[in-house]
Amino acid sequence: MALAPRRHGVKIIEVTTGALTLQVAATAIWGLVATASAADDKVFPLDTPVIVTDIGAAIQAAGAEGTLAKSLRAIGDQVNAVGVVVRVAEGEGGNEEDIATSLRANIIGDGAAGSRTGMQALLDSQSITGLRPRILAVPGVTDQAVGEALGLVASRLNAVAYYEAGPVRTVTAATAYRANFTHRELFLIFGSFTAADPVSKAIEPTYATAVAVGLRARIDQEIGFHKTISNVPVHGVVGLDTPVSWDLQDEDTEAGLLNGADITCLIRRDGFRFWGNRGCATDTRFAFESTVRTNQVLRDTIAEGVFPYIDRHLTPALARDIVESINALFRRLKSAGQIIGAEAFLTDANTPDQLADGKLRIGYRFTPCAPLEDLSVESQITDEFYADFNALAA
Template sequence: MALTPRPHGVRIVEAAAGVLTLTVAATSIWGVVIQSSDAKAATFPLNEPVLVSDLPAAIDDAGVAGTGEITLRAIADFGRSIGVVVRVGEGVGETAADKLADRNAKVIAGLQQLQYAEQLLGVKPRIVAAPGLDTQAVAVALGQTAVALNGFAYAASIGATPAEIKTYRDGFGVRELMLIDRDWKALNGAGAEVISYAAGRAVGLRAWLDREVGYHKTISNVAVPGVVGIDQPRAWDFQNAQTEMGLINGADVTGLIRRNGYRYWGNRTCASDPRFAYESAVRTNQVLRDTIADGVFPYIDQPLTAQLAADIIESINAMFRREKLAGRIVGAVAFLAPGNTADQLAAGKLKIGYRFTACAPLEDLEAASEITDEFYADTFNLAA
């Protein structure tokens, strides 16, 4: 008989599964398409996604022509952040219409390049825009890009009057897109006052909110740094919706206001589903979905047992409890979904489900006033 060791003591075996701590998905990476004829080609080659981690250096290399410097300065006003830039060429053609069509095609192709950023650069843009280049055709492509990236896009709303803005907004039904009326005024690198695209600053604000506050806060009613005015401001009254801004908000379009600084004013997306009318609902859904998908990766290909299923459910619910405690969701619960039959389980298939309630923004506060003489009684009682 061969000589073999006999275990006589204790052996520690590392478990491959168990309850895991799910890390909330990162959402502050931005991606923009720019057009800048005098940008340094070595830094920003045409039609290629470029990782930007040093915004001041990127601004220096973006040139002064086109939309590059303006867009990157707008984002940089919210502090250091990481993003992806795709520079595209100018439109060419014999007529203005031909040039615009060619430019649109190049911008749309640039947006498609953002979808390769994760494989090429190791980062996935989740906040996208093409500031100053966002025609209707580009806005449609922005929505499609945001869907593909499980992200969110900002684009200019086109129209001079609230009625025209509503007509334009009615052409969209993508929940991952927000339209913004008007643009900001800001100073460029030479100190001159220029138009600063609202979509570009929305990207910077969204990235800052995701880093510092949370995905549950919309871009509305947050002070916007670096701006000196609004280009063609709209009439607005905080206590009366019967204004241009009230009509624009009623069309589910965000506007720009001045009150205690400059602010975006509006929470609504282009969603056709009312459950995702708010930017916060869309972002919450995206974050929870990605957090769960990334978090359960270690469980894939582990032996499918009742304990494994319980560990998956508990890992997700533990994350939900943390997010609720932090005030980023109202509540959520994960559970085993119907349909986990013996033959499905034997085939290596497990179904789980979850429900969540996102934080809605306080959009309409009603304060009821009542005139009364009751405080006279209190006053004279004290005097007596």
């Protein structure tokens, strides 16, 4: 008789099948491309993504020159959030045109893998720093080529980007400038706030795009990805450098014209606020910032969340688990008021030959929360409330 143990007790078996809980992707990580000729080279080496966790210390290391210190202060006044900075060199040349051309090249950078510079270095951020920036800006720059490059980088990072609405601060020029862009991830902002300079303490124009980056991160932390930056009080600013006419009950104003061109402007109402919900998308389904942001969050959350399922045995049970994992995420987001509704499902592409080739196709549809942009209240005069006049008078 062979010697064999006989279990007489309890054995715990871990079951690794079933639906997973998908964690919503982190969205409040910001990314800046800025200049700072007097910066500490050890803290902010050129063309290298650098993590910023202490904005106060980063401002000290940035020095008084360039756009970096002022941009960091604008973000820090809005939120305490981790971000990534890529410092680029100032432009060089014998005249203003040469300097501008040089600066443009430094900011746009080189996209060659392994030696990316300028804003292209943001694409290496996750591999270098472990962080993937989702809210981007190049404060203080209005060059069209830089804006186009920023839109491309934002689309590759699945991020949103804020950019100034052109070099000329007039409504006519800004609306014409808007026609140059089609990236749904890009959002144009007209005007500047004024605030205390972080070094000199003088009241000067500050970069509205950097303020927008900080506010977007604060909204992501406090409210959620489904809220636009419009009509939320801005911290740390004291005025408007380029005021526009605005009226809550009349769209025939400069603010109304800018919003009609899908440009966000700045207003003063119970403090200072951004006013505008739309970006540069040509597809009207992605007109609102909240829609673009929701789409990005769902894509990243689903992609990262189903990673553990990859390379498991492709069985009907596995397919059910993946679909249920995604639908459970949708139910949580709907319950939290962050989407109106969504549903994941197996598509008709799951034919026997495709499944045998290790390919599973899952689709999903969703309805994002649209911002209440246009509220109409109907007024009607009536005498019906005089009906019980005599009774009330008696």
